[in-house]
Amino acid sequence: MTERPASSPITRSLITAALILVSSAALALASPAYLSADLAQRLFGIMLGAVVVLYANAIPKALIPLARMRCDPATEQGLRRFTGWALVLGGMGYATAWLFAPMTSAWILAIALLGTALLAVLLRYAWVVYAKRSS
Amino acid sequence: MSRVFKALADPTRRQVLQLLRRGPMTAGDLAEQFKVTKQTMSAHFAVLQAAELIESEKQGRTITYRLRLSVLEDALLAFAQTVGMQVKRDDESVQSSVPRTEES
16 A cells, blocks of 8 residues: 655645634634624634644654754753643643633633743743753 | 554554653664664664654764654653553564563
């Protein structure tokens, strides 16, 4: 059996971008007539969370050639893995908040969860930079 | 995805991935950790590379391997380690190998 050739990253990114735009437009069009505004907002939030999860999942797989690396390869690898995990969990939290939380608090909970993940990533980067400078 | 499951089904390959979690390692350093022949280790590396779980870079005569796991694959590795997922030896493309840590 022959393997299907993998599409290029640019093609995949363009397809993903097109899907996001089409889904957003479809939700906006369907909002007053077929979907309530709340449901459309929830679906959009879930979709955004899923996109974050999708992209964050691939972060540890994107490698820089060792020769071009400016810091310790083990540290760089640790940072990439931490960023991937934090953003995947943050994205899942964002989507879950839009899925289950009451409408009045969904947006704030979703942003708080994703924001915490982003903050954790920034703090980890800052810690690595600080440790490198002080050593 | 079947390549990923096949790669994660072997305890030696899982141990290689565990070692690479600490950071990139040369083929020699990795091979030192296991009581197997170079050919067997090369076969394990080939399976892991085919599944795109590791990447190699050649610098002179040294080959450095490093982890290339997505978050999902990382979680699958942790799950496989926990439950001790293993396929029958008949299904394997590489010879049986025993990590040095399990030596009697």
